[in-house]
Amino acid sequence: EVQLVESGGGLIQPGGSLRLSCAASGFTVSSNYMSWVRQAPGKGLEWVSVIYSGGSTYYADSVKGRFTISRDNSKNTLYLQMNSLRAEDTAVYYCARVHTLQDAFDIWGQGTMVTVSS
Amino acid sequence: SSELTQDPAVSVALGQTVRITCQGDSLRSYYASWYQQKPGQAPVLVIYGKNNRPSGIPDRFSGSSSGNTASLTITGAQAEDEADYYCNSRDSSGNPNWVFGGGTKLTVL
Numbered sequence: 001e002v003q004l005v006e007s008g009g010g011l012i013q014p015g016g017s018l019r020l021s022c023a024a025s026g027f028t029v030s031s032n033y034m035s036w037v038r039q040a041p042g043k044g045l046e047w048v049s050v051i052y053s054g055g056s057t058y059y060a061d062s063v064k065g066r067f068t069i070s071r072d073n074s075k076n077t078l079y080l081q082m083n084s085l086r087a088e089d090t091a092v093y094y095c096a097r098v099h100t101l102q103d104a105f106d107i108w109g110q111g112t113m114v115t116v117s118s
Numbered sequence: 119s120s121e122l123t124q125d126p127a128v129s130v131a132l133g134q135t136v137r138i139t140c141q142g143d144s145l146r147s148y149y150a151s152w153y154q155q156k157p158g159q160a161p162v163l164v165i166y167g168k169n170n171r172p173s174g175i176p177d178r179f180s181g182s183s184s185g186n187t188a189s190l191t192i193t194g195a196q197a198e199d200e201a202d203y204y205c206n207s208r209d210s211s212g213n214p215n216w217v218f219g220g221g222t223k224l225t226v227l
Contacts, residue, residue: 035155035187035216037161042142043153044204044207044218044220044221045153045161045204045218045221046218047215047217047218047224049207050214050216056214058213060215067183067200078215093151094160098165099163101165101167101217102149102151103148103149103151103166103207103208104151104163104166104167104169105151105153105161105163105206106163106166106172106205108160108161108162109160110160110197111160
């Protein structure tokens with residue numbers, strides 16, 4: 001079964017760091033574009049970052065310089081390292097696979113909640 | 119960066135047809151994808167590309183596009199279709215990014 005399972009969320013103080021994980025099964029992370037999308041409480045979806053199969057990475061302006069996307073091919077797992085966290089980073093973070101041909105997010109994880117608060 | 123605009127809320131009578139729209143300059147260059155999200159759940163892809171449905175998505179869902187506007191049509195809306203719907207596409211402003219619309223809350227009466 002094709003599946004994504006996120007973990008690593010929690011309560012963190014402003015300025016702190018957190019690393020999210022997204023374990024994939026049923027397909028190979030390194031062969032696909034993989035992305036992170038977040039959703040603040042009661043708000044819409046916001047694209048955060050992508051890592052291409054070739055390893056290139058891109059970020060939304062709102063997280064550039066603070067977040068880093070990466071993957072561990074041996075563990076078939078995607079990561080999001082989040083530094084210098086702000087209150088406005090509070091959200092459910094989803095990992096998602098990008099459809100091979102159509103740039104759509106075809107597989108989503110269940111999400112992990114990150115709360116930035118003192 | 120590009121922006122995608124959706125109506126915040128739309129309603130439809132049970133069994134009737136409803137169209138949810140998404141506007142943005144990026145849609146002149148890229149197809150929109152559509153996602154359904156029910157409360158407390160992750161989004162689910164319902165339409166991608168020109169008009170493609172992933173496996174398991176009912177054929178009452180269809181997509182279309184014209185100029186800078188993409189549309190999601192539900193023909194014969196069911197009670198279980200009540201949800202938030204989001205469009206998204208690649209960013210056409212030169213950034214290798216994606217953009218999402220603000221979402222449309224669909225109420226089935």
